[in-house]
Amino acid sequence: MVDTMCEVVGHKPLTEVYREMDLSAPEIAGQARPGQFVHVRVPGIGAASLRRPFSIFGADCGRLKILYKNVGRGTAEMTRLRTGDKLQVIGPLGNGFPLEPEGEALLVAGGYGVAPLFFLAGRLPRAGVALIGGRAAADILAREDFERIGWRVRVATQDGSLGEKGLVTDLLDRELERLRQKGLRGEIFACGPEGMSRAVGERAAAAGMRGWLSLDKRMVCGVGACLACVQKLRRADGSTWIGRVCHDGPVFEAREIVW
């Protein structure tokens, strides 16, 4: 983990509200594991403004990619950054996903939740299936990126504007049924809104599979000091504890989480 000044080396819109930003960050990119995140000090929103956390979308050849949605004051200001601009970044932070799935890997993404899962897809030993969900077609990201590296992709949108009409968990139910009929094992990796993660976790437990959920909580320090992003968790012996999503997570196994 380092706190370093990074130069923007690429910045492009993916859809109307989602963007990809590429940073030159050799120290962070070299260490980064899928599921980890970076904590970014956004220039131009005032020196007293807090950092913003972003999942790592890719890390290769000294470059770090993040994917973000323009949702507020910080991300709105980020859209104005151009190649050559610099920003202070802490990373890589958090624990990340395990990389040895039992059986087929099922990735379940909601909206910008595809970011850590695409990074994961590139680092897993075998291709599996990526299930991508969103409200509408404009929320479906990175579909071609998964296909390019040999992953099967299924899409669901709530308004039916792309892929199947419905929830990403409907797609998951079908994949789980397929595995069950064939007697195959699988392991689930998910990142998305809390409601989606919770529903995915319930399915993982019901199917007797491990389900790794990357939680999206608002953070302050990013390093486990401030206790703003805590989550109640369960140990193997049934006792509970309060973990810090930024430091003890953001990835937890579904059965660890006390919702």
Place this chain on the structure above:
Amino acid sequence: MVNVMGHKIDMAVNLGGIRMRNPVTVASGTFGYGQEYAGLVDVTRLGAITVKGIRLREWPGNPLPRHVEVPGGMLNAIGLQGPGVEGFARDYMPFLRTTGVPVIVNIWGADESEYAEVARRLGEVEGVSGLELNISCPNVKEGGSVFGTDPRAAASLVAAVRRATTLPLMPKLAPNVPDIRVFVRAAQEAGADALSLINTLPAMAIDIESRRPILANKVGGLSGSAIHPVAVKLVWEAAQAARVPILAMGGIMGPEQAVEFMLAGAAAVAVGTANFIDPGVFLRVIDGIEAYMRRQGLGSVRELTGAVICD
């Protein structure tokens, strides 16, 4: 520390018995237990490490959301989540002892006897250098500001803790009182060795779309740049009534605000919310204070305390 001219700058301060090699610490709750930031910055350069508030037993804190960003700072209502005295001594003191930096433990309780018991037990923990008595947390129902806004309750509590410990004792005063000097006198007469101020200002933010308070606790404490001038005025007033040294905090973002606090009357300063934004900020504050002294031709950082000129 020697400058290019060979002019020696003495950065050491004595905060009511806590011997700091420079006047800069961190505000309780903004730096965890030190180890969280150790991979990122050299925490051994701090004058002292002030850790998150602890009570006798483990405490879960408040539900989420516990924070919200506001112009010039943030509101928090963490609710003093902590491991309790034993958990702190077992899980966090081993690292803190390795730093060689004085450790100030922020303590709280539901009543006088709990505060006193926490203080007594910490007196038996090797490596604890001093206690910051939290009588001003706006985010817990018990303890906290009940003591911080009533001078008699504050004096009685400080006296009770005083009887329980020989460690340097530093009550942290609430900013939301009509006259801070009343609390300064009450605390020092009850046996305080130093005073810490200010705590966060009680505050609130509402989501206008849902019409609900943003914090689960409804109200929280405001910190960050926005509170700095409020804190300077309170430190300045407190210093006029204080016989004991003052640790000042509230909106330090760089060395300028730290020097301002010292001129207003502080012996030492604590960096708070800025740690979240820039974990290396305390290094800039330490180096910046030294650079300021060199510019001003001063030899000892203690010359800054109360050196404001009010014609």
